[in-house]
Amino acid sequence: MDSALALKALIMGIVEGLTEFLPVSSTGHLIIAGSLLDFHDEKAKVFELVIQTGAMLAVCWEFRARFLGVLRGMATDATAQGFVLNLFAAFMPAALIGLALGTLIKAHLFNAVAVASALVAGGFVILWVERRERPVRIDHVDRMTWRDALKIGFAQAFALFPGVSRAGATIIGGMLFGLSRRAATEFSFFLAVPTLMAAGAYDLYRNRALLSVDDIGLFGIGTITAFVSAFVCIRWLMRYVATHDFRVFAWYRIVFGLFILGSTYTGFIDW
Numbered sequence: 001m002d003s004a005l006a007l008k009a010l011i012m013g014i015v016e017g018l019t020e021f022l023p024v025s026s027t028g029h030l031i032i033a034g035s036l037l038d039f040h041d042e043k044a045k046v047f048e049l050v051i052q053t054g055a056m057l058a059v060c061w062e063f064r065a066r067f068l069g070v071l072r073g074m075a076t077d078a079t080a081q082g083f084v085l086n087l088f089a090a091f092m093p094a095a096l097i098g099l100a101l102g103t104l105i106k107a108h109l110f111n112a113v114a115v116a117s118a119l120v121a122g123g124f125v126i127l128w129v130e131r132r133e134r135p136v137r138i139d140h141v142d143r144m145t146w147r148d149a150l151k152i153g154f155a156q157a158f159a160l161f162p163g164v165s166r167a168g169a170t171i172i173g174g175m176l177f178g179l180s181r182r183a184a185t186e187f188s189f190f191l192a193v194p195t196l197m198a199a200g201a202y203d204l205y206r207n208r209a210l211l212s213v214d215d216i217g218l219f220g221i222g223t224i225t226a227f228v229s230a231f232v233c234i235r236w237l238m239r240y241v242a243t244h245d246f247r248v249f250a251w252y253r254i255v256f257g258l259f260i261l262g263s264t265y266t267g268f269i270d271w
Contacts, residue, residue, distance in 0.1 A: 118163025
């Protein structure tokens with residue numbers, strides 16, 4: 001593996017880790033970064049999915065006490081059982097819709113213009129949600145019912161469209177359905193574990209013919225840097241949501257998306 005390829009893997013890993021849990025679309029940013037780095041062939045697409053494992057492991061490490069407690073209590077503890085049921089209910093909509101439409105979406109929407117359009121539209125949705133009155137029914141994830149989780153699962157399914165943001169869809173969806181900002185953010189972290197695990201395993205299996213032993217170093221660099229940057233981001237975001245809303249991310253999405261659209265149509269940058 002040459003140094004230029006290693007540097008691309010490092011940059012992509014950092015982009016994945018920093019954007020996976022923010023409402024700005026990690027997939028969208030990876031598509032844009034891949035275009036700029038000329039790292040967007042079929043193997044690169046598998047790489048982008050595999051390094052999500054690093055971000056998922058960062059969640060597992062940060063919330064390891066919670067996950068271990070759930071594993072120990074699954075057989076006897078009602079709270080642990082409810083937690084697992086909620087994750088399952090929230091995971092299923094995106095999984096089923098992804099299996100049905102995933103190939104079609106990747107064929108037609110994994111491009112800079114589609115990503116930019118979704119970034120701008122999502123930014124205005126966040127601004128709308130933050131400005132409207134939202135009575136909080138649920139201030140802790142353990143107070144959610146499976147119906148609450150299922151609603152968030154359908155919200156997460158919108159993130160199958162690149163640029164929407166899995167984190168943004170789950171957090172903003174959760175807030176619309178009565179969760180506090182902190183509870184919605186925490187549940188978004190927890191839901192990332194089965195979602196990213198399943199997506200990564202499925203695409204790795206489907207594209208196994210593209211991979212070889214020589215790819216271990218490349219994938220290792222991306223996964224490790226995604227883990228480190230995601231861990232830093234998770235710690236920061238939990239402190240941030242305690243005293244701030246998401247409007248700054250909305251404006252970032254709008255400005256960045258308009259820049260991509262403008263530079264594409266003027267030919268300033270060939271995304």
